[in-house]
Amino acid sequence: MRVIPLAYCPTLSEDDIYRHECSDRIWVPRHTFERWLTAEDAGTVVIVQLEGIPACMYAPHAEPRNVIYAPMWMCEELGVSLDPPMEEDGEVGDDADRPGEFSPGRMNPQRVQSTFEDDFIVPERLHAPMCTFIKVQPHTSDHLPACVGGRGGEEMPEDTLSRAFEEYTCVRAGQTMTLHLPSGDRMFVTITETEPAAGPLCIRSTEIAMDLLEPLDKPAPPEPVSVPIPEPAPELPQVPEPAPEPVLHQETREERRERMARAAMARMAAAATAASTTS
Numbered sequence: 001m002r003v004i005p006l007a008y009c010p011t012l013s014e015d016d017i018y019r020h021e022c023s024d025r026i027w028v029p030r031h032t033f034e035r036w037l038t039a040e041d042a043g044t045v046v047i048v049q050l051e052g053i054p055a056c057m058y059a060p061h062a063e064p065r066n067v068i069y070a071p072m073w074m075c076e077e078l079g080v081s082l083d084p085p086m087e088e089d090g091e092v093g094d095d096a097d098r099p100g101e102f103s104p105g106r107m108n109p110q111r112v113q114s115t116f117e118d119d120f121i122v123p124e125r126l127h128a129p130m131c132t133f134i135k136v137q138p139h140t141s142d143h144l145p146a147c148v149g150g151r152g153g154e155e156m157p158e159d160t161l162s163r164a165f166e167e168y169t170c171v172r173a174g175q176t177m178t179l180h181l182p183s184g185d186r187m188f189v190t191i192t193e194t195e196p197a198a199g200p201l202c203i204r205s206t207e208i209a210m211d212l213l214e215p216l217d218k219p220a221p222p223e224p225v226s227v228p229i230p231e232p233a234p235e236l237p238q239v240p241e242p243a244p245e246p247v248l249h250q251e252t253r254e255e256r257r258e259r260m261a262r263a264a265m266a267r268m269a270a271a272a273t274a275a276s277t278t279s
Contacts, residue, residue, distance in 0.1 A: 001029075001068050003050065003080050003121050009069040011061055020071065022180035023167035025058035026050075027069040028123075033060035036125065045169055045204055049126040053077055054170035054200040068123065073178060078121065128170050131201035135193035135211040136161060141218060158210050161189070165203060172199035 007017050009027055026048075028036075036046050036057060046057040053074055061069065070078075144157060164179035171177070173194045179187050192213070194201055251259075 001032075001066050001121060001123060002064075003068050003070050003075060003078055005075050005080070006069045006071050009061065019167075019180055020058075021073070022164075022178045022186060023058075023071060024055050024074065024169055025071070025167070026055045026074075027059050027061045028057055029065045029067065030060035031065065032123075033057060047126045047128055047169055047202065048123040049200075050074070050121050050123055051078055054126055054128060054172075055123075056169035068121070126170075126200070128200050128202040129196060129198075130206045131171060131194055131196075131203045131208055132206070133193075133195035133209045133211070134171060134191055134203075135213065137190045137192050137213045138215040139188040139190070139217070141215040144215075158212050161212065162208075162210065169202060169204050170200040171203055172201070173197065175199075 006012070006020060006027070009017070011027075012020070036048070048055055048057055050068070050070070055070065055074065061067075070080075138161075160182065161179065164181055165171075167180060168177065171191050171194060173191055176188060176190045179189055181187060193211075
């Protein structure tokens with residue numbers, strides 16, 4: 001089948017195209033849609049892969065019978081030609097400046113198909129295992145303002161992105177995706193890690209734990225200011241303390257009387273000794 005950018009689908013409005021560009025939904029011919037959507041698939045999504053890229057078979061279209069309409073990011077990964085269709089005089093029409101600004105009602109599906117006639121891809125049915133965990137790296141902080149004034153007032157950033165992921169069916173580790181926020185803005189995120197590790201993994205009808213990393217545009221925290229450590233003061237030579245002066249004992253009256261009595265007795269003894277020696 002030929003893969004053509006979703007912007008050329010004649011049954012979608014510009015608002016629908018803008019919203020579905022942030023998804024992995026594809027529009028397939030009605031006969032293909034009815035053939036793959038069997039009774040066993042009632043109430044579930046049908047996942048196919050285009051050259052290894054998972055996609056959700058979202059809705060049928062009437063014509064052409066061998067054309068698949070896919071989002072622009074999917075066409076870029078598939079290497080599909082993105083040249084706009086030419087007018088009959090060989091010039092690009094005024095409504096074909098960019099794929100997101102076409103007026104679908106003014107396009108001729110057969111002429112669009114001939115523009116992408118070399119982009120032939122065979123879709124294959126895919127049964128993807130369920131995803132249980134994803135780690136998301138936002139490129140910008142655009143999702144943070146959308147968290148204010150959400151359902152019930154303020155909501156967590158994980159809740160805002162979880163609702164944006166509802167437009168997708170499968171994810172792969174290393175995949176960069178465009179999310180459509182409730183505010184109408186778009187933002188880019190990269191899936192850095194999944195569980196199970198092997199992909200693609202289905203994220204529909206299952207509970208998924210999300211680890212949200214800091215946005216890439218968040219300013220780096222200021223570097224800590226280094227406080228200089230003061231140098232220790234030079235050691236001064238130690239001066240020895242002077243020896244304490246001796247404290248003079250003040251003789252009491254009793255001590256003086258006793259001293260003088262001892263001295264008198266000593267003189268008397270000396271005199272008696274001298275007298276005995278002379279005799």
